[in-house]
Amino acid sequence: MQPKKSDRQRSFLCPDLIDQLDPRNHLLGLAKAIPWQVFEDSFRPLYATSGRPAKPVRLMVGLLILKQLENLSDERVVEIWVQNPYFQAFCGQQRFTWKLPCDPSELTYFRRRIGEDGVRKIFEVSVTLHGDKAKEEEVVVDSTVQEKNITFPTDAKLLSKIVTRCRIMAKQEDVKLRRSYQREVKKLLRVIRFKSKGRKQGEAQRAIKRLRTIAGVLIREMKRKLSSEALEAHQQSLDLYDRVQRQQRSDSNKIYSLHEPGVSCISKGKAHKKYEFGAKASVTVTKTSGIIVGALSFHDNPFDGHTLPAVLTQVESIVGQRPTMAICDRGYRGKRQIGPTRIEIPESGKGPKTKHEKRKARERFRRRAAIEPIIGHFKSDHRMMRNYLKGRIGDSVNLFMACTAFNFRKFIRLLYFLCPKFLWHIFRPNVRPVRACA
Structure with a gap:
């Protein structure tokens, strides 16, 4: 009501x-x-x-x-x-x-x-609160990773969770398993933990292979012994377990978490963190005022350049005008024009440009670097470092609310420190x- x-x-x-x-x-x-x-x-x-x-x-x-x-x-x-x-x-x-x-x-x-539409409405209010400062012709676009609240995925972790969940499912549905494999799984995990490096790596690989076999045995046994009603209720979970049990190292569209199957593995070239597990987030910031005017979450790890049409369309719908220039890094190389918007990417100093054009380009890309601390601030200060909300909708909701909080905090600073x-x-x-x- x-x-x-x-x-x-x-x-x-x-x-x-x-x-x-x-x-x-x-x-x-x-x-x-x-x-x-x-x-x-x-x-x-x-x-x-x-x-x-x-x-x-x-x-x-x-x-x-x-x-x-x-x-x-x-x-x-x-x-x-x-x-x-x-x-x-x-x-x-x-x-x-x-x-x-x-x-x-x-x-x-x-x-x-x-x-997602309601949270976007809250984000739009945070943008309109800044008035005409949010309506700039030049914007800066960059992408980052919104990590999901999952453990670092390994084959041993996923397979052991499948074995545990199959035993729990059998207990709930009153299914008597031919063998629980509880003691053997405990020994295998001990071998994987202490013999994954050094001269005894072969034992750890054989233990993972045996763990994969046990998970497959339990999945097939549950599909045989469950009643038709119970099988229909657990069919989605069993299909997910079967897919994880069959996936190999070189497969695409892999599952990295049982409770968050939509998580993607993204590599941004960071020296301290080679892989991040979550969803790609694109952020659009005004060039001069530094207001976030666009936030969009993507899945399946698309190429940064392919996300620009959707990003620019969102900015136009929120601000009311389409930017004439989008300043990006070299990760967006490809198209140099999307509709009326020109895409600017750093280039080498060589070329038929005057000194004035080179100086303007250098100032523009120095200003582009200002989006990096903005991303760092709303990650560490506004709950974007790790996303605790479930599902793909949770990725969009958390991203919109983090950008909303950043815009509100910027509005507070403008009021209380400048005037x-x-x-x-x-x-x-x-x-x-x-x-x-x-």
Whole structure:
């Protein structure tokens, strides 16, 4: 059911929570600048007209913003909300309360309710908050990897998990296995752990081969002995286990995690981290102001140059105008023109160019390097270092919210460090004096 609207009147004897706090606080200034009614209008069709009243939209959207803004988990942001009056005022609370605003799991349900389109709406608001500064003709585009919350994949880990899950499945469906292989698997894992290097590598390879055989035996036995109803319920899981058990080192489209089968293996040429397991994320930043105006998540590790048409189309739909120039690194080599947008890539100093053109190109690509610390900041400060949200939709949701938090943090810095006097005149409180009792 749609959330109820608060119609509480202001009182002189009991002022609202926002009137008792410091009006110069950055969260209060940000809360007054955000158009909350946009979210109310956009998410109203997602609620039913009957049933139990839902939590207020501003409360849920505010918790999502605070979660990314302060780099907190769902559980932690709910706990701090009870302790911090500025968190409560940011989410529209009129009285300070000691109760939890919601169960942490309700944030998961709310993300599912609004979906990728709803989170994109929050990101669009963070872009429009900067006004004309976000409408630049030249943008900088770069890609990074949003790592998933999975362990480093190895054949031994995946096969041992398949064996364990098959035993659990057999216990749930009351299927008696011909052999559980529990003791043998334990010995094989010990051999793989301590003899994977040195002169006894052959023993570790034979142990992995034997582990693969055991996983295949259990998968086939479960398919034979499960009833038709149970087989239909577990068919997707068994097909996934069978695919992992059969895949080889040189195969393409491999499975690297059983609970996140959509994870890709991406190599960005880093010396300290050869491979990263997650999804490729493309980020678009304005050249001069450094505002994130585009964020798009891709799967199956596409070539960077092939992602540019979708990236530029997204920027046009969010900002309202198509950039005339996109500045990229050499990973985007290929096309030099996509529609009206020119693609600029660093080149060698040789060529029929004047000194003025060479100097402009050098300044442009020096400015392009500014996107690297931006990516580092919203990775380390806004929960992009590791993605804990499930599925491919979770990749897009986490990317949009991280970029939203970065834009809001940039807006706060502009207000509170560049024009504090102007901010005081805009957000000064309108508190009426309370008469003292005679």
